[in-house]
Amino acid sequence: MAISTTPLIHLSSVTKEYPLGNTTVHALRGVDLTVSKGDFMSIVGPSGSGKTTLLNIIGCIDQATSGSVVIDGQEITTMNDKQITDLRLYKIGFIFQTFNLIPVLNVIENVEFPLLLMKTFSKTEVRSRAERLIEAVGLSEHSQHRPAELSGGQRQRVAIARALVTQPAIILADEPTANLDSETGNQILELMRDLNQKEHTTFIFSTHDHNVLAYAKKIVKIKDGLITE
Amino acid sequence: MPLIFTIAWRNIFRHRGKSLVIGVILFLGAFLMTVGSGIITGLDRGLKDNIVNSFTGDLLVISSKQINNAVLTPMSGAASEPINNFIQFRSVLKQHKMIDHYVPAAQGTPMVMSDEGDPDFNFIIGVDFKQYRTMFPDKFRVLEGRQPKDGERGLLLTEFNRRTNYEYLLNYWVIPEGAKLVTANLSKEALTAYTKGTLRVKEKMVFMGMNDKTSAMDIMPPVLGIIKFKALDTFIGISNLVDIETYRECFGYTTAAESHVTLNKEQASLLTNADLSDDDLFSNETMFGSAGSSASDYSIHSVKQETARTLVVTENHLDVDAGMYNMIFIKLKSGVPLLKAVNVLNQDLKPYGVRVITWRQALGEIAELATIIKASLFIFVMFIFFVAIIIIMNTLSMAALERVSEIGMMRAVGARKGFISKMFFSETAFLSFFFGGLGILVGLITITILSWIGLSTDNDMLQLLYGGARFHPFLTMGDIVACLIQLSIVTVISTLYPMRVARQITPLHAIAKD
Numbered sequence: 001m002a003i004s005t006t007p008l009i010h011l012s013s014v015t016k017e018y019p020l021g022n023t024t025v026h027a028l029r030g031v032d033l034t035v036s037k038g039d040f041m042s043i044v045g046p047s048g049s050g051k052t053t054l055l056n057i058i059g060c061i062d063q064a065t066s067g068s069v070v071i072d073g074q075e076i077t078t079m080n081d082k083q084i085t086d087l088r089l090y091k092i093g094f095i096f097q098t099f100n101l102i103p104v105l106n107v108i109e110n111v112e113f114p115l116l117l118m119k120t121f122s123k124t125e126v127r128s129r130a131e132r133l134i135e136a137v138g139l140s141e142h143s144q145h146r147p148a149e150l151s152g153g154q155r156q157r158v159a160i161a162r163a164l165v166t167q168p169a170i171i172l173a174d175e176p177t178a179n180l181d182s183e184t185g186n187q188i189l190e191l192m193r194d195l196n197q198k199e200h201t202t203f204i205f206s207t208h209d210h211n212v213l214a215y216a217k218k219i220v221k222i223k224d225g226l227i228t229e
Numbered sequence: 230m231p232l233i234f235t236i237a238w239r240n241i242f243r244h245r246g247k248s249l250v251i252g253v254i255l256f257l258g259a260f261l262m263t264v265g266s267g268i269i270t271g272l273d274r275g276l277k278d279n280i281v282n283s284f285t286g287d288l289l290v291i292s293s294k295q296i297n298n299a300v301l302t303p304m305s306g307a308a309s310e311p312i313n314n315f316i317q318f319r320s321v322l323k324q325h326k327m328i329d330h331y332v333p334a335a336q337g338t339p340m341v342m343s344d345e346g347d348p349d350f351n352f353i354i355g356v357d358f359k360q361y362r363t364m365f366p367d368k369f370r371v372l373e374g375r376q377p378k379d380g381e382r383g384l385l386l387t388e389f390n391r392r393t394n395y396e397y398l399l400n401y402w403v404i405p406e407g408a409k410l411v412t413a414n415l416s417k418e419a420l421t422a423y424t425k426g427t428l429r430v431k432e433k434m435v436f437m438g439m440n441d442k443t444s445a446m447d448i449m450p451p452v453l454g455i456i457k458f459k460a461l462d463t464f465i466g467i468s469n470l471v472d473i474e475t476y477r478e479c480f481g482y483t484t485a486a487e488s489h490v491t492l493n494k495e496q497a498s499l500l501t502n503a504d505l506s507d508d509d510l511f512s513n514e515t516m517f518g519s520a521g522s523s524a525s526d527y528s529i530h531s532v533k534q535e536t537a538r539t540l541v542v543t544e545n546h547l548d549v550d551a552g553m554y555n556m557i558f559i560k561l562k563s564g565v566p567l568l569k570a571v572n573v574l575n576q577d578l579k580p581y582g583v584r585v586i587t588w589r590q591a592l593g594e595i596a597e598l599a600t601i602i603k604a605s606l607f608i609f610v611m612f613i614f615f616v617a618i619i620i621i622m623n624t625l626s627m628a629a630l631e632r633v634s635e636i637g638m639m640r641a642v643g644a645r646k647g648f649i650s651k652m653f654f655s656e657t658a659f660l661s662f663f664f665g666g667l668g669i670l671v672g673l674i675t676i677t678i679l680s681w682i683g684l685s686t687d688n689d690m691l692q693l694l695y696g697g698a699r700f701h702p703f704l705t706m707g708d709i710v711a712c713l714i715q716l717s718i719v720t721v722i723s724t725l726y727p728m729r730v731a732r733q734i735t736p737l738h739a740i741a742k743d
Contacts, residue, residue, distance in 0.1 A: 052740070061641060061736040082645060089643025100638040100739065104239035116232045117643045162642065174740075 007070075008169060008202055009035035009058055014067035016053050016225075027053040029225040030067070037169065038200040040193065042207055042216035050225040051206035052174055058204060059092055059172045060084045072169055089117055093163030095173035095205075101147040101158055108134060108143040111161045118166065133161040137191060153184030160191060164201070171195075173205035177212055189215045233648065237655035247628050251621050251657070252664035258617040258719060259665040263672025263704070263712050265610035271680070271702035272603055272695070279460035279697035280596075283368035284468075285588035286331070286558035287567060288574065290322075293582045299593025300336060300556055300586075308337045309555035311482060316550045318581040322557065325577070327570045329562045332356060332364040333554040335476050336468070339438035341394060342447070349398040351390055351436070353469045355476025357549055358385075364560060367459075372414055374405025374454030382472045383453035386434070389466030391455055392416045394434070401429035406451045408432075414455070438479035448479045460697030464595060473549060482553035559585075614715065618723045625657065625727030629734070636731055637739020646732040653728045654721075661720040669712050676702045 016028040027050045035041060035058075043051045056062035057069060060076055069076045072091055076084060088094075093114075101110045111130040115121055121129070134143050137157035147155055156176065163171050173192070177185030193215055195201050205212065213219060221228045241248045281287055284301075291300055292310035300309045315333050322331045335355040340348040358377040372388055383406075391403050395416060402419050404410055410430055415423055422428040433449045450471060458465045477484040561570050567587060574585040589596040629636070636649055684700040692698055 056737065056740065059641075061740065085640065085643055085645050088641060094641050096638070096641075096740070098634075100634060100641075102236065102635060102639065104236055104243050109235070113232070113639075114642050117645075117648065166643075 007034045008037045008039075008072055009033070009204075010068075010070040011054075011058070012068040012070075014054075014057060014064045014069060016050075016057065016062065017065045026225055028057070028064070031222075031225070031227055033220065033227060035170075035202060035204060037202055038196065039218055040196045040203045040216055041218040041220060042205055042213055043220045043222055044207060044213060045222035047208075049222045051222055053225075054222060055172050055174050055204065055206050058170075059094060060088050061094075089114060090166065091169050093166065093168040093171040095156070095159045095163050095171065095176050097175040097178050101155055101162075103147055106144050106146050107139055107150070107158050110147070110158055111165050114162060114166045129165055130161070133165050134158075136164075137161045138187075151184075153180050153187070156180060156184070156188055157191070160188065164195060164199075167199070168201070170202045170204065173203065175207055175209075176205055177207070177209055182211065185209070185211065233651050233655050237652055237659060240652075240656055241659055244628060247624055248656075248660060251624055252660050254617045254620050255661050255664040255716070255719075256668040256671075258614050259668025259712065259716050260672045260675075261613050261668075262610050262715055263669045263709075264675055264702070265606055266708040266712055267672065267676035267679070267702040267704045269603055269606055270705060270708055271676075271700060272606075274703050275460075275695050275697045275700060276596075280465075280592065281588050282560075283365055283458065283460065284465045285591055286364065286560040287588055288559040288561065288570060288585050289588065289591045290557035290559065290574075290578060290583050290585055291591075292555065293584050295555075295584075297593075298586050298590040301591045302593035302595065308480070309335075311335075311553045311555050312557070312583055313483070313553050314581055315554050315557065316548065318578055318583070319550055321577055321581075322559065325574070327561055327565045327573060328559055330364045330560040331557055332360045333473075333550060333557045334361070335473060335480075335482075335553065335555045337438055337476065337480050337555075339436040339479050341398060342435040342437055343398050343400065347398060348437070349394070351394070351469055352467050353384075353436070353471050353476065353479075355471050355473040355479075355554075357473055358470070361470065364558060369456045369458045371454045371456055373411050374408050374452065377453050377472065381453070382450065382475050384434070384450040384475070385454050385456045385470040386452050387462075387466040387469055388414070388455055388457040389462055390469055392419075395419055399434070401431045403434055403452055403455075404430055404432060405454050406432045436479050438476075439481060446479055446481045448475060450475045460699070461692050462698075463692060473552065473554070477552050485549045485552040556591075557583075614719055618719055621657070621719075621723035622726050625653070625724065626730050629653070629727050629731040632731075633734050634739045636734045637736045640734065641736035641739065649731050649734070650728045653731050654724050657720055657724040657727075661716060665716040665720070669709065669716070672712075673704060673709070676704050 011031055011033040014028055014031040014033075015026070017024050017026050019025070031050075031054060033054075043054060045051050053062060057064050058071070060071070060079075064077060067077075071087065074087065076087065079087065102113060105113065108127075108130050111133055112126050115126045115129060131140070131143070134140055137160055139154060139157055139161070142150060142154060147158070150158065160176075163173075171192075176188060176192070180188065189212060192203055192205075196203050205216075207213065289300065290312070291298070292312050294310040312333075319333075322328055333356075336352065337355070338350045338352050341351045342348055358381070359379045362376070369385075371385075377383055377385065386403055386405075395402050396418055402410070402415065402422075410423075412420065412423060415428075419428055432452055434452065435447055435449050437447050439446065456470070471479075474484050474486065476482075559574075561567070571585050571587060578585060589600070639649065640646075680701045680703055684695070685698055686692060686695060686700070687698070691700075
């Protein structure tokens with residue numbers, strides 16, 4: 001199946017400033033970026049370069065100080081909280097650096113969580129989707145375990161399953177392998193690449209890890225709040 | 230179980246310490262509120278049973294000219310304004326659909342005279358004993374002597390007044406007519422005197438009453454019995470009961486007997502001629518003789534005024550209601566709202582120059598004291614809840630801030646603010662339902678046990694607080710519902726601010742925290 005080249009994400013002259021004591025930090029200084037559907041993109045740069053800020057703005061977690069951010073044809077800078085929340089629910093999946101699972105829910109319940117928020121699927125459908133993805137990330141035997149009973153790699157896989165369960169158009173991953181050993185990190189990257197190839201899900205991840213860069217189809221370098229290449 | 234409830238329920242167990250702190254506060258709050266409600270309702274019932282049902286009735290009819298409503302507060306010493314036309318509106322009361330019973334009465338504070346002529350005061354209530362017993366059945370015990378027969382004249386002296394009169398004024402011990410001295414009932418001082426052989430015993434006491442129109446009248450009613458009220462004797466027991474005709478004689482008001490006067494035309498003309506002076510009338514010296522009145526030394530002005538009224542005498546016997554009263558005790562039918570009855574009766578009785586007041590108004594300071602005690606208790610319970618709200622609010626707010634990662638992540642993956650609010654509220658609601666419910670249940674059991682034990686006291690203040698000699702806290706279904714509503718209000722109020730804190734947590738906060 002041919003991958004559409006229609007821009008899924010388009011950022012134009014995006015700036016992000018925030019106060020820090022008596023000074024203002026210019027995290028992004030006018031970023032222009034276009035991401036197409038099916039991209040497997042890595043954002044790289046040194047610490048403090050603005051990678052996470054850029055990812056947060058794309059993921060509607062943070063708001064740009066100025067500029068335009070269009071996700072799947074919708075300008076998000078003018079949206080209210082409810083619209084942005086729904087956009088995150090239906091269009092974007094997140095894989096955080098520190099796993100961020102709901103501690104009181106077990107593996108399968110964590111994966112089901114976004115689907116249950118949608119309230120559009122039957123209980124059976126929710127369960128079967130979650131089970132399918134848990135199997136895909138190799139955690140079927142741990143489906144009843146709570147996050148505290150899992151290793152770091154296992155939790156990250158649960159986070160991936162949860163990010164994918166709603167079949168979002170975009171998955172954002174902030175340093176997805178930062179807290180994993182290299183073997184687990186590679187397994188996770190393989191899994192993401194598989195999904196990108198099979199489902200054409202757009203992946204954008206920030207990283208310092210050269211190993212991760214080897215998987216990326218596109219690399220965007222960022223330094224001092226500006227995209228350099 | 231819906232997702233929110235699942236998360237809320239499990240979070241309670243995950244944060245056991247905080248849950249327990251909040252739970253204990255809710256438990257104590259609900260427990261104190263339930264017990265407090267039980268005590269307040271018990272007070273109300275006690276007051277109702279021991280004052281309303283034993284002494285005052287629900288409402289009192291007094292003269293419109295009466296300035297001070299506290300007609301049953303003897304400390305005031307002032308006599309109430311007379312009602313001379315009770316017979317005119319008696320049928321209104323008799324046929325009124327809101328009234329269960331009524332009894333007309335007259336209160337006053339005559340002087341009690343010692344043998345040496347030293348005066349003190351006793352509070353007396355003049356009634357028809359038969360009517361009084363019908364309205365307030367079985368509310369006092371006759372310690373010595375007997376109950377009066379129907380229509381019999383005499384005094385029922387309270388044990389309280391006998392003792393205080395002996396100790397502070399009379400220096401003799403009063404016993405009922407024809408009765409023997411009961412040494413077991415002697416006060417400490419009287420017993421000492423009895424032991425020494427110096428106790429003086431009498432069967433009569435001298436009362437001296439007066440109204441604003443007559444001079445002092447000495448009466449010496451036979452003491453028929455020594456009585457003691459079954460509850461609140463210290464407060465109610467200051468009121469001796471006397472037959473109404475004796476009361477009227479004592480205070481120089483028109484008795485029913487005096488109202489039975491047949492006047493010829495000339496006499497009637499003289500009495501209704503306002504231009505005549507007392508001298509004009511007394512110079513004739515015919516009026517009282519030929520009228521056959523048993524009146525004592527009334528002022529002629531008073532007699533003219535009283536006699537000119539329409540008084541009714543039945544064919545064969547005297548209608549005691551034809552004379553003067555100054556209050557009518559009214560007991561309402563069950564379920565009739567007090568204030569509604571006041572309004573309706575005031576409307577119905579307006580033409581007769583009287584007005585209706587509640588028993589609380591009539592008791593004045595005594596009822597106010599009980600109300601203040603009740604209000605204090607209520608304020609205390611509300612204070613407990615205020616403190617509970619603050620503590621729960623603080624604990625939940627802290628919990629919200631400690632759960633920034635979890636809440637921020639939920640928001641990041643698509644949970645709306647409403648979801649977070651519901652989750653927080655559900656957690657508090659679960660705790661409130663369980664611990665608060667337990668508090669109400671334990672409170673209910675405590676009240677049941679307390680009521681079953683029935684705390685008793687001889688202390689005056691506690692008697693007033695208890696509404697009688699024994700205290701029976703009580704919870705109605707309405708109280709329990711009110712407790713549940715109050716608990717719900719506490720739950721909602723104490724969750725509002727923490728919910729706001731939680732709603733303001735963004736995914737960015739979670740990321741920043743990590």
